[in-house]
Amino acid sequence: MKRIAVALFFFAVLITLWELAVRSGRWSVVLLPSPIFVAEYIWAALLDGTLIESTWVTLKRLLIGYIAGVIIGLPLGLLTSTSQVFEDTIGALALGFQTLPSVCWVPLALIWFGQTEGAMLFVVIMGTVWSVIIATDHGARNIPPIYARAARTMGSEGFHKWTRVILPASLPFLVSGMKQGWAFAWRSLMAAEIYVTILTGFGLGHLLHYGRELNAMDQVIGIMIVIVVIGLLVDRLLFSPWERILHRRWGTNVKEA
Amino acid sequence: MEAARPDFVADASAKLLVDGVSKWFTPSRTQVHALDNVSLAIEEGEFVCLLGPSGCGKSTLLDIMAGLTMPDSGRVLTDGKLVERPGRERLVMFQESALFPWLDAFGNVMFGLRLRPDLRNAERKEIANHFLKLVGLAKFKHAYVHELSGGMKQRVALARALAPDPQVLLMDEPFAALDALTRDQLYDDIQQIWMESRKTIVFVTHNVREAVCLGDRVVLMSPSPGRIAQIFDIPLSRPRDINSPELAGYASQIAAALKGNMRKAVSE
Numbered sequence: 001m002k003r004i005a006v007a008l009f010f011f012a013v014l015i016t017l018w019e020l021a022v023r024s025g026r027w028s029v030v031l032l033p034s035p036i037f038v039a040e041y042i043w044a045a046l047l048d049g050t051l052i053e054s055t056w057v058t059l060k061r062l063l064i065g066y067i068a069g070v071i072i073g074l075p076l077g078l079l080t081s082t083s084q085v086f087e088d089t090i091g092a093l094a095l096g097f098q099t100l101p102s103v104c105w106v107p108l109a110l111i112w113f114g115q116t117e118g119a120m121l122f123v124v125i126m127g128t129v130w131s132v133i134i135a136t137d138h139g140a141r142n143i144p145p146i147y148a149r150a151a152r153t154m155g156s157e158g159f160h161k162w163t164r165v166i167l168p169a170s171l172p173f174l175v176s177g178m179k180q181g182w183a184f185a186w187r188s189l190m191a192a193e194i195y196v197t198i199l200t201g202f203g204l205g206h207l208l209h210y211g212r213e214l215n216a217m218d219q220v221i222g223i224m225i226v227i228v229v230i231g232l233l234v235d236r237l238l239f240s241p242w243e244r245i246l247h248r249r250w251g252t253n254v255k256e257a
Numbered sequence: 258m259e260a261a262r263p264d265f266v267a268d269a270s271a272k273l274l275v276d277g278v279s280k281w282f283t284p285s286r287t288q289v290h291a292l293d294n295v296s297l298a299i300e301e302g303e304f305v306c307l308l309g310p311s312g313c314g315k316s317t318l319l320d321i322m323a324g325l326t327m328p329d330s331g332r333v334l335t336d337g338k339l340v341e342r343p344g345r346e347r348l349v350m351f352q353e354s355a356l357f358p359w360l361d362a363f364g365n366v367m368f369g370l371r372l373r374p375d376l377r378n379a380e381r382k383e384i385a386n387h388f389l390k391l392v393g394l395a396k397f398k399h400a401y402v403h404e405l406s407g408g409m410k411q412r413v414a415l416a417r418a419l420a421p422d423p424q425v426l427l428m429d430e431p432f433a434a435l436d437a438l439t440r441d442q443l444y445d446d447i448q449q450i451w452m453e454s455r456k457t458i459v460f461v462t463h464n465v466r467e468a469v470c471l472g473d474r475v476v477l478m479s480p481s482p483g484r485i486a487q488i489f490d491i492p493l494s495r496p497r498d499i500n501s502p503e504l505a506g507y508a509s510q511i512a513a514a515l516k517g518n519m520r521k522a523v524s525e
Contacts (some may be wrong), residue, residue, distance in 0.1 A: 070483045146351055146355040147355060147357060148351065149325055149349075149351070150349070150351060150355035150357075151368075152325065153323055153324075153325065153343040153347070153348055153349045154345065154348065154368060154369035154417075154421065155344070155345045155369070155372040156368075157374060161371070162294070164368075165357070168357070168359040169357070169358075169359065171359065206258070213261055247402070249358055249359055249401050249403075250358045250359075250401075250403060251401065251402075251403025251404065
């Protein structure tokens, strides 16, 4: 309860400072709109449905692309962690592509897929898959070898060893890898949406882009806030529960009461 | 007391037969001769301690018995069958707790039982509960590994190794990281369990008193290359108290032999 109060207080102070800065009149309201106008924009966009629709379009692309990226990346990461051949090939490829900012995939995606949903998904998958591979690889390599040895003596081999020992043992790394993959997916999708207009659906990135075209700063800042809030919510709802379970089991990150 | 047996004859009736096993390791540039032509016959129901300073190859020998490591020459037989891989009939209890942190105490004991297709699930649960009770941890069955003390962890590890009913239990310095009081308690428990179950136990340690307290025979090993230096019979009655004077007598005798070996190794 106290933590929530502190957080609320902090954001109230931040917004007050913002409002005070607007009222000081040093900056044009076109460049720095009042938080009230921004709130009004968000409220209006919520009511007329544009915000909900765009959020839905964006989240759908994000989820499909992300899940595909994880499904491709997880097994590849496990492969690169065990096989020298895969490490030297797929592993090297992943390392290289991970350093490539995912927005760099956009031109290629447009030429290959045109202005379609496919292009968007391609960019999200390319943004996700390499970091998931690297995180999974890292996780599987960091498992204390004694777990695998103990499992072997009890007769755990092959598929059983992978699903009952290696996978659960590397869960803490996998979750942080998936979290990182999520951050990459989110970034790459926003970049792609701002960059290209896809006629089948307007995402949050498009709204942001139109805000700029129309010089509507309340819209630009409003959408940015929505994007931040979605990022926070996903972290709290999707990843935090997992991390809590893992911390409780592994006994890591225990705060003294 | 018997001397190291150069005239060792492979005895196929032994529970566990180590026959002329040699092992080399090549860490960086240098080659380490970990085991040099080691032979040892362990009878069914026997409690044998492998004793020696670090680097004498005792843990490597245990790994080879377990089938986790393959010897470069020689072979290990169990009930006359060649050991080629780890097997459920030879379970290992490791030095540090090798318990799985993603499972609770009960889940850890169940792990090996789930790999026995001949059991029904109700039987598995019953067996797991039985062994947790045997090691005195019935109340902690749902505790996660990090919530247990060092001694409790090794008790769970013992329950996990005993539950699938192996014929041979291989223990690799299981109590090395525990405090003296916890260890003394575990010596009583392990003797009790051994007397009741009559498992064949091979116990690796560098603690002379521990070896004398637990073993029917103490196999003294000497380093570089790892060899069996001498084998001591310990005919004391059980249960043995680690602080008893008779036990101390055997211990000092073995400690003297151990020192002699080490001096020899250094002067070479």
